[in-house]
Amino acid sequence: MEAMKIKNLYDLTQTQAASLLEKAEYPWEVLSEIGAFIKELGETLPEEEYEKRGENIWVARSAKVAPTASLNGPVIIGKNTEVRHCAFIRGNALVGEGCVVGNSTELKNVILFNNVQVPHYNYVGDSILGYKSHMGAGSITSNVKSDKTLVVLHTEDGDIATGLKKFGAMVGDYVEVGCNSVLNPGTVIGRHSNIYPLSMVRGFIPSNSIYKKQGEIAEKR
Incomplete structure (x- = not known):
């Protein structure tokens, strides 16, 4: 559990x-608190740095948003x-600084820390992605x-009941997720x-690991 x-997954200096x-x-x-937090935070953002583009939608003036992208608040x-x-x-x-949200990528109820990349055909829902984490093409x-x-949540020390119907993935800082992988609830x-690419991941994967397949996890050297 520790x-x-x-505190052991994320650098909190890298997120709003x-x-x-x-x-x-x-x-x-x-x-369950992400939406309300965004509404509260958005009202405090300086107008010289952030533009309000609709109800509960704040976009940094230095950000690049394609005209074909669809933004629905709170965001x-x-x-x-x-x-x-x-x-x-x-x-x-809540999408951090220096991030890439790619073509046909869908986000819902998420926190993306700074410098997160979800650049190609990704679905990220009810999840938190840590600083400089990256999801390969097609991973969801x-x-x-x-x-x-x-x-x-299944762990070596036993199961943890979350009480949640919707729970995607909590991805720590600097994690690399291979193409076409599925991070299960x-x-x-x-x-x-x-x-590894084409992985089906479930439960807890320790820090500094290489996940090859279910039951085969190597420690990084």
């Missing part, structure tokens, strides 16, 4: 959501971030179980870990 705490995350012990505990797009052609931001999305977070029951990935 390894899955916010620091004050929200500081209130919790585990990252999934704040998922904040950070400084020097690029939102590319046909990106679909459904709401409750699956946020609802097929039987619609509440998400349980209730996935937590520690800092500096790599996920």
